[in-house]
Amino acid sequence: MKNTSHETHSDHAAHNRSRFSSRLGYVLAVAGSAVGLGNIWRFPYLAARYGGGIFLLVYLILVVTFGFVLIVSETALGRMTRKSPVGAFAVFGKSPAFRFGGWINAVVPMLIAPYYCVIGGWVIKYLVEYMRGNTALLAADSCFPEFIADSQTVELWFIVFSVLVFAVILAGVRHGIERVSKIMMPLLVLLAVFVSIYSVTRPGAMEGVRYFLIPNFEHFSWMTVVAAMGQMFYSLSIAMGILYTYGSYIGKDVDIEVSTKQVEIFDTAIALLAGMMIIPAVFAFSGGDPDTLQAGPSLMFITIPKVFASMGFGGIAGTAFFLLVLLAALTSAISLMETSVSTFTDELGWNRKACCLLMAAITLILGTASALGYGFLDYVRIFGMQFLDFFDFITNSVMMPLAALSTCFFILRVVGLKAVSDEIRISSQFRREKLYNFFMRYLAPVCIAIILFSSIASVLGWISM
Numbered sequence: 001m002k003n004t005s006h007e008t009h010s011d012h013a014a015h016n017r018s019r020f021s022s023r024l025g026y027v028l029a030v031a032g033s034a035v036g037l038g039n040i041w042r043f044p045y046l047a048a049r050y051g052g053g054i055f056l057l058v059y060l061i062l063v064v065t066f067g068f069v070l071i072v073s074e075t076a077l078g079r080m081t082r083k084s085p086v087g088a089f090a091v092f093g094k095s096p097a098f099r100f101g102g103w104i105n106a107v108v109p110m111l112i113a114p115y116y117c118v119i120g121g122w123v124i125k126y127l128v129e130y131m132r133g134n135t136a137l138l139a140a141d142s143c144f145p146e147f148i149a150d151s152q153t154v155e156l157w158f159i160v161f162s163v164l165v166f167a168v169i170l171a172g173v174r175h176g177i178e179r180v181s182k183i184m185m186p187l188l189v190l191l192a193v194f195v196s197i198y199s200v201t202r203p204g205a206m207e208g209v210r211y212f213l214i215p216n217f218e219h220f221s222w223m224t225v226v227a228a229m230g231q232m233f234y235s236l237s238i239a240m241g242i243l244y245t246y247g248s249y250i251g252k253d254v255d256i257e258v259s260t261k262q263v264e265i266f267d268t269a270i271a272l273l274a275g276m277m278i279i280p281a282v283f284a285f286s287g288g289d290p291d292t293l294q295a296g297p298s299l300m301f302i303t304i305p306k307v308f309a310s311m312g313f314g315g316i317a318g319t320a321f322f323l324l325v326l327l328a329a330l331t332s333a334i335s336l337m338e339t340s341v342s343t344f345t346d347e348l349g350w351n352r353k354a355c356c357l358l359m360a361a362i363t364l365i366l367g368t369a370s371a372l373g374y375g376f377l378d379y380v381r382i383f384g385m386q387f388l389d390f391f392d393f394i395t396n397s398v399m400m401p402l403a404a405l406s407t408c409f410f411i412l413r414v415v416g417l418k419a420v421s422d423e424i425r426i427s428s429q430f431r432r433e434k435l436y437n438f439f440m441r442y443l444a445p446v447c448i449a450i451i452l453f454s455s456i457a458s459v460l461g462w463i464s465m
Contacts (some may be wrong), residue, residue, distance in 0.1 A: 007405075015112040018173035020246075023254050025178035029335070030246055030259070032264040033237045035188065036332030037119060040325050041300040043231055043271045044278040050227045051219030052211040056275070058220075059228040063236070063264050066229070066447055068432060069439040070238045070404060071260045073287045073411055076423045078247025079256070084342040085241040088248075091335025092270055092414050101406035103239040106343040108399050110359070112240065114367035117165065119331040121157030121371070122301065123147070127322040135318055139309035144301045151375035152305045156369045162363055165333045169341055170356055177334055184327045185266075191324040192273040198317050199281040214274050221451045226454045233451060234396060236267060237335065239403035257428040272327075277321065280305045300325070337363075366391070393459055401452035408445045417441070 017271055045053045081088040089102030125147065129138055137143060148154055151197040167177040237243060247256075278299070285307040286292035292303060294412035304321070337359060344355035366387075369377065373387035382390040411420055417437050424430045457463045 013260055019251065021174050022247050023250075025174075025182060026246065026250050026254060027259050027262045027266070028181040028185045029177050030237070030263050032185050032242070032331030033187075033242050033246070033335030034263060034332075035270045036235075036237060036328050037116070037269070037300075038231070038234045039271045040274050040328050041237065041278070044275045044285070045299050046227050046231050047212060047275055048279060048282075050221070050224040051216065052279075053213055053215035054220045054417065055216060055224050055228055056212065057215045058224055058273075059232055060268065062229055062232045063268055065435060066444065067232050067236050067238070068260060068264065069244060069436050069444055070233075070407070071230075071236060071257055071263065071434065072424060073407060073420060073440065074238065074243035075247035075250075075256050075260065076417070076420050077407070077411075078244040079250055079252070079254075080419075082248050084248060084339065084346050085244045086343055087346045088244050089410060092410075098414075101403075101410050103401040104399055104406060105244065106339070108403055109336040109339045109403070110343075110362060111243065111342060111366070111391055111395050111399070112403060113333060113359075114363045114365075115370040115391045116153065116216050116329070116333050116336060117258060117363060117367050118158045118370045118388060120161035120165075120326070120333055121154060121159075123326045124161055124323055125153070125157045125327055126301065126305070127299040127319065127326055130226045130315055130318040130322055133315055135250050135305075135315040137307050141302070146194075148374040149378070151372045151377075154371045154375065155368060158367055159364075161329075161333070162360070162367065166356060166360055168330075168334050169337050170353065172352065173338075173423070177338055180334065181331060184331055188324055188327045188331075189270070189273075191327070192270060192277065193257050195317060195321050195324060196273050196276040198313075198320075199277050200410045202281060202311065204284040205280035205285070208280035209276070211283065212279045218269070220254060226450060229447060230451050230455065231284050233400065233404070233448075236263070237332075239400040239407070240336065241339045241343065243334045243401075245342045246335070248342075252426050255428045256424050257430055257432065261329075271461070276365075278304065281311075281382040285310055285420065288408055374425050397459060398452070399456035401455070404448045405445060405452070408440065408448065411440060412445075431462040 020029065043059075046060075067370070075345040077088050078084075081091045083091060086102035087100070087104035089098045090106075092098065126138060168180050170176065171179075172296045199205060235237070250256075250259075257314035282292050282299075282303060305318065308321070311317060340359045340362075341352065344350060344358055345352060346360075348355065350358075370386075370391060373380070373389075377387065385393060411417065417440060420435055421430060421436070424433075430436075454463065
C-alpha cells in the first residue's frame with residue numbers, strides 16, 4: 001500500500017492535468033507564492049523584535065533544514081498522486097482520517113485568499129495615492145484608520161484586486177500563472193533592489209544594517225527560535241495546499257531537490273531585501289530606536305509612509321515600494337486561488353470556469369465580511385476579533401500547523417519515507433536524504449506542535465511573543 005496504490009490512479013489523472021511548461025516556470029510560480037506580504041512586512045518586524053542578526057541566522061538555518069523537509073514532502077506527494085491535497089490523501093485511503101488531512105490542507109487557502117484580497121486592495125489604494133502625489137496625506141496618523149473604516153472604499157479596492165487575481169486564474173496554469181510569474185518576479189526583484197539601495201543610503205541607516213545583518217548572541221532567546229520557525233513556516237507556503245497543487249503540475253523530469261533549493265534561495269533573498277528596505281530606513285527615521293519597527297501589521301501602512309514622507313524623493317520611493325508589495329501580494333493570492341480552484345476541479349469534477357466562479361463567490365462573501373469588519377460591521381466580533389483578524393488567527397495559528405502535522409503523520413504512517421524518497425530520486429540525486437529522514441522522523445512533528453501551542457498561547461495571552 002505504501003508504494004503502489006497510487007500508481008494507476010495518478011497515471012490516469014496525469015493525462016488531463018495542467019502542466020508548467022518548464023522548471024523555471026514552476027520555480028518562479030512557487031517562489032511567487034512564497035514571496036508575499038509575510039516577507040515584505042512580517043519578516044522585518046519579527047527580525048527587529050527578536051534580535052535582528054541572530055533572528056536572521058536562526059531563520060536561515062531553519063529554512064535549509066525544517067523548511068526544506070516540508071517543501072519537498074508536499075511537492076513530492078503532489079507529483080506522486082497528480083492531485084491537489086484532498087485527492088492526494090484520498091489516493092492512499094478513504095477513511096475519515098485521510099479526508100480530514102486532505103481537507104484541512106485544502107480549506108486553509110480558501111479561507112486565507114478572501115482576506116488576503118482585502119489587504120491587496122489596501123495596497124492598491126496606497127499605490128494609487130502615491131502615484132497621485134499624496135505622500136504627506138498617507139503619513140498622517142489618521143489616514144489608515146479612516147481608510148479601513150470607510151467600508152465602501154475598502155470594498156471597491158478589494159473587488160479590484162480580486163478581479164486582477166481571477167483574470168490570471170481563468171487564463172490557466174501555463175498561460176496565466178506561469179506567464180505572469182515570469183514577468184512579475186524579475187520586476188519584483190528589481191524593485192526590491194532599488195528600494196533597498198535607496199533605504200541603506202539614507203543618513204543613519206547603516207546602524208540598522210548592522211543590527212539586521214550581524215548576529216548578537218546576547219539578543220538570543222527561545223522565542224527567537226519560535227518566531228523564526230513560525231515565519232519560515234508561513235513564508236515558504238507550507239501547509240496551504242499550494243505545494244501539493246503546484247507539485248501535481250510538474251513532470252517527472254523536474255528535479256524536486258534542486259527546485260526546492262532555488263525556491264529557498266529566492267524566498268530568503270527577498271526576505272533579506274525586505275529587511276534591507278525597511279529596517280535601515282526606519283532606524284534612520286527613528287534615530288536608531290528598534291521599538292519603532294515592532295509595530296506589527298501597522299508597520300507597512302502607518303510607519304513606512306511616515307518614513308517615506310521624511311525622505312527626499314519619498315513619493316518615488318513610496319510608489320516603488322507599494323508596487324513591489326502589490327506584485328508580491330498578487331503572486332501569493334494567485335497561488336492561494338489556484339489551489340482552491342484545483343481542489344474544486346478535482347473533487348467536484350467541474351470545469352475550470354465553473355470552479356473559478358464558485359471560488360469567486362466564496363471570496364466575495366468572506367472577503368466582504370473582512371472588508372467591512374473595521375467599518376460597517378465593526379460591531380461584530382468572533383472571540384473578540386474582527387472578521388479579518390479572526391480568519392488570520394484561525395488559519396495561521398491553528399489550521400496551518402494542523403495541516404502540516406497531518407502531512408507528517410501521513411508520510412510517516414501511511415505513504416512511508418521510502419516512497420517519498422523514491423519519488424524524489426526519479427529526477428534528483430537527493431543529497432539531503434539523510435537530513436530529510438532525520439527531520440521528518442524525529443523533529444518536524446515536534447517543531448510543528450511547538451508552533452501550534454505557542455501561536456494559540458500567544459493569542460490567549462498565556463505567553464508573550
